[in-house]
Amino acid sequence: MRNMTLIDAIREAMDEELARDERVFITGEDVGQRGGVFRATLGLFDKYGPTRIIDSPLAELSIVAIGIGAAMADLRPICEIQFADFIHPAMNQIMNEAAKMYYRSNGTWNVPMTIRAPYGGGIGGALYHSQSLEAYFTHCPGLKVVIPSTPHDAKGLLKSAVRDPNPVLYFEPKKGYRAIKGDVPDGEYTVEIGPVNVTHAGTDVTVYAYGMMAHYCLQAADMVKQQGGISTEVVDVRTLLPVDREGILNSFKKTGKALIVYEDNFTMGYGAEIAAVLADDGFEYMDGPIRRLAGPDVPGVPFSHPVQEEFMPSPQKIADAIRDLAAY
Amino acid sequence: MTNHAPADITAFVTASGTRPSDSLSADTLCDMYWMMLLSRRLDERAWILHRQGRIAFHISGMGHEACQVGAGFAINRGVDYVHPYYRDLALVLTVGFTPEGFMLSLLGKAGEPSSGGRQMPSHFSAKWLNILSHSSPVATQVPQAAGLAFAIQYKIAHGLQDPQDDTQPRLALTCLGEGSTSQGEWHEGMNWAGVHKLPFICLVQNNIYAISVPMERQMAVSDVADRAAAYGVEGLVVDGNDILACYDVMAYARDKAYAGDGATLIEAKTYRPVPHSSDDDDRSYRTRDEVEQWKKKDPISRFQKVLLEREVLTQNAINDLEAKAKSVVDTAQRAAEDAPYPEVEPNLDPRSVYAPN
Amino acid sequence: MPTNVIMPQLGESVVEGTVTRWLHQVGDAVREYEPLLEVSTDKVDTEVPAPAEGVLLQVYVQEGQTVQAGVLLAVIGKPGEVPSGAESGGGASHTIHAPQPVMETAIAATVALHTNGGKAESHDTMRISPVVARMAAEHQLDLTQIKGTGTGGRVTKKDVEAYLQNRTSSSTTDLPPWEQPGSGDLFKPTGEFKPQAKLGVVTPPPVAPMPSTPPRAIPAEAIPQGVPGELVALSNMRRAIADHMVRSKLHTSPHVTTVFEIDMSAVMAHREAHKAEFAKSGVNLTLTAYFLAAMVDACRVMPIINSQWTDEGIYLHHIVNIGMAVAIDDGLIVPVIKNAGEYNLMGLARQANDLANRARNKQLKPDDIQGGTITITNHGVSGSLFATPIINQPQAAIFGVGIIEKRVKVINDAIAIRPCCYASLTFDHRIADGATGDGWMMTVKQRLENWL
Secondary structure, eight states, X not given: OEEEEHHHHHHHHHXXXXXXXXXXXXXXXXXXXXXXXXXXXXXXXXXXXXXXXXXXXXXXHHHHHHHHHHHHTTOEEEEEOSSGGGOGGGHIIIXXXXXXXXXXXXXXXXXXXXXXXXXXXXXXXXXXXXXXXXXXXXXXXXXXXXXXXXXXXXXXXXXXXXXXXSOEEEEEEGGGTTTOEEEEXXXXXXXXXSOOEEEEOOSSEXXXXXXXXXXXXXXXXXXXXXXXXXXXXXXXXXXEESOOHHHHHHHHHHHSOEEEEEEEESTTOHHHHHHHHHHHHTGGGOOSOOEEEEEOSSSXXXXXXXXXXXXSOOHHHHHHHHXXXXXX | OOOOOOOOOOOOOOTTSOOGGXXXXXXXXXXXXXXXXHHHHHHHHHHHHHHTTSSSXXXXXXXXXXXXXXXXXXXXXXXXXXXXXXXXXHHHHHHTOOHHHHHHHHHTOTTOTTTTTOSOTTOOOBGGGTBOOOOSSTTTHHHHHHHHHHHHHHHHHTTSSOTTOTTSOOOEEEEEEXXXXXXXXXXXXXXXXHHTTOSEEEEEEEOSEETTEEHHHHOSSSOGGGGGGGGTOEEEEEETTOHHXXXXXXXXXXXXXXXXXXXXXXXXXXXXXXXXXXXXXXXXXXXXXXXXXXXXXXXXXXXXXXXXXXXXXXXXXXXXXXXXXXXXXHHHHHHHHHSOOOOHHHHTOGGGGSOOO | OOEEEEOOOOSTTOOEEEEEEESSOTTOEEOTTSEEEEEEOSSOEEEEEOSSSEEEEEEOSOTTOEEETTOEEXXXXXXXXXXXXXXXXXXXXXXXXXXXXXXXXXXXXXXXXXXXXXXXXXXXXXXXXXXXHHHHHHHTOOGGGSOOOSGGGOOOHHHHHHHHHHOOTTOGGGSOGGGSOOOSOSSOOGGGGSOOOGGGOOOOOOOOOOTTSOOOSSOOOOOOSSSOOOOOOOOHHHHHHHHHHHIIIIIIOOEEEEEEEEEOHHHHHHHHHHHHHHHHTTOOOOHHHHHHHHHHHHHHHXXXXXXXXXXXXXXEOSSOOEEEOEEETTEEEOOEETTGGGOOHHHHHHHHHHHHXXXXXXXXXXXXXXXXXXXXXXXXXXXXXXXXXXXXXTOSEEEEEOOOEEEEEEETTEEEEEEEEEEEEEEETTTOOHHHHHHHHHHHHHHHHTOO
């Protein structure tokens, strides 16, 4: 067992997959000698060479489209989009092509590719280096959408993504690249794409979150325990698509109260689907309103520091919302 | 309306002064003629079925048979990757797609080979023939085809594929119309092909109109092939209604791709003598006179004349092929009409969108 | 599970289609892929094959109606199966969900709280969460007995759990019935002790959307309260008749009626003389045949009556297709004698008999009720003296015949007894004026009174 940062776990997953399977290659902007702007691919160029760690032209749709073509020719591309905010030009290739390929070819062609993209705010990145875009993609059947919050899951889920026969969007909470540290087992392991994970057991209120917010929720759970004795269960959603409806519901059956936290814009955010699952399948267990805590409905995230701080859900805001709900 | 009359284009001759098509056997020439004829008759039947109200939609490849069949015969059929577009009926037939498969797609019946009846007709796919699946937004296939070519190059570089092994794909051919070259997707795909010198052939079937918008409203150059220079790719113009000329340039591009000498952009100048699709009325954007001028250059009658002159075919043989085509089309249509519709439930099951782990 | 028949989209941009002809009637067995109906769009006219094998249970869109692609046209299912009319896929269908059992208990619990509590507590105490409602129902709890710790004193799930844990064995559920508290209501209405009457359910059956029907002029009446009665479900035919009548009389054409008395002596004499002869040919010579023949003649003389109103002008029909109103068990149907001018008296009699028989035996084909240009209604068979029937749209006129009875007539200043009837023509006053209608009637009268 080793303690490492989130980004080290991501790099280690790629390193191991590159070593395991010669069909695996990485392409994206500045992934080569530079090692990526966040250093996710640092050292891999030296180890695997320019034919496997490939600097792409500055054109996101081609990064994805080359990946699609290569994947259909039985390679295993890992495509890096430098910031999730830059993924929009590739939208057509992701949603109309990669996502629909298996279905539209009646299950004959499939696209075993991974798209990595750092996402999320709170890092002074302003409108175009802070976006949370998971809801766009979780509305698209055929994609798998994964957001890890711990080094353990980051490594295990990324290895599963590379091996998955479907296109997997792997969003990385960039604020946590170096802030989040955790234990990672020695040796080979993977984390299954699909089930949610209960990271903190409790009985009064369930809090659902993913990425950076999953950490904030753990902090908030401690705060409300110490100040008020409220027992919070934290569910790290981690696989957003396909939706683990059963896993989401299980915790709610215990507590009857749900708070959903995400840093994306409030309206039509991913939390709306969780709320719908609970309202529909969990009606008989409901003991309070299903609440969402999310970013306001303005483009995220404004640059000026105090505005950014107010935009983002924080452990304090989450704790307040938990208390409110517990008292209901 | 500007008149877009056909122009004469000089035939392509290789550096050694030869034409690759000179070495085609009489049997091969007959096969090429047959593919053009079969495609045309199937296409015509599709129009009839639409006008009878028996199918919802047809998008035609009529008039494009020469460049498609010429291209198909130049590659390793069923092995090299083909990432087609919706007009490529003659191309996919040449590669091995069946008339019955086409008819099933018109009717959206069970067993439809491309998509199981999920996509519109003429959205071809056949993994067993290395025909890739394509969508309706245009030019999306181009950067993917560059990805296929990239994979070939990658596999050869990493010893995953023997460059001489002709059971493996050694090039990726993709097709599109001239209008689609306005898309960013086309540029980005061409750019990769140029940067990495990929075994890639982009066949632009320039029929002058993107639905109703003519060439000069699409780009400020008179030849799409001119654009290749910007990507460091060789661009060639060919008479798209002359099947042997099309075969010549394709054979040249193929040899280049197999040898690892990079990508080629081929612009086949052709014409669509029918409306864009079964829903279109082309009288609103072009003159009948123009259409009539182009019909005189019809690729099938032109090739027929050549084959009669060369005594590769006789009039009797041509008549026999006509009868055969009618019979093949009839049989295909009957089979498709007799086929059931696909089951609904499996097609609406969310699990059907994911490949199993 | 019944299968829906949907208006197909016959082309990328085509959004609606008109049902031109049903090739099967309700009750018919149909095979899958067999042509079921004919549809016309602005692009194509085509047959629509049946999507499944079974019996045509219900037809929602009648011939001539234009509806959006995707609208539910009909339902095919097993014999006797009840079409829900709202299987998924129907156009503007409104799904009716059976209430969830939990909802019922939740409501029951809330109601119990209201009636039992009675102590005008703050509004928040009335807010019972679903889980609390379920637990209260499961454990038969009186929620007013539980102290709420939630917002505004709301009883939370935890409160219920705590209550259940602390509850002593003196729970009221263990008491014999005579020791359990009553509901507090004296003299309950005895109706509560009866099983719920079937007729009391007033949810109307789902009705297929009829987009091309103009809005009803008269809003549907509410079901009367406090007046003893029962609700008879509306059959499709009854609804269709109702819609058609409202449309014809209130929305479409101004009706005017002219009445003539006709001396039927000549016809009666002719009929007596030829009845046996017709019977040999297997034809029952009815009086209807004579009226039909007279109508054909009158339409030749006054073609404007055999017409229809269009916005572009009055469309004169070149053939006379006579619709013949036939009363059947559950309503009325109007089969059509096509091209009545082609038939002699025997032909007309044969046609009329055949259509009437098939109407009564429900064996009419969709084509049989199409294309009428004028209608006859013989209300006299029920004893009616004269009537003012409603025009069968889009026709211009309807001819009514009253009872034939012997009347005293003054003929050449002598009193005579003659079989007479009142006959009427109700016509579209936009198309024809009084004199025209009278002219038509006069032709009928003269033809019948001078039958040779």
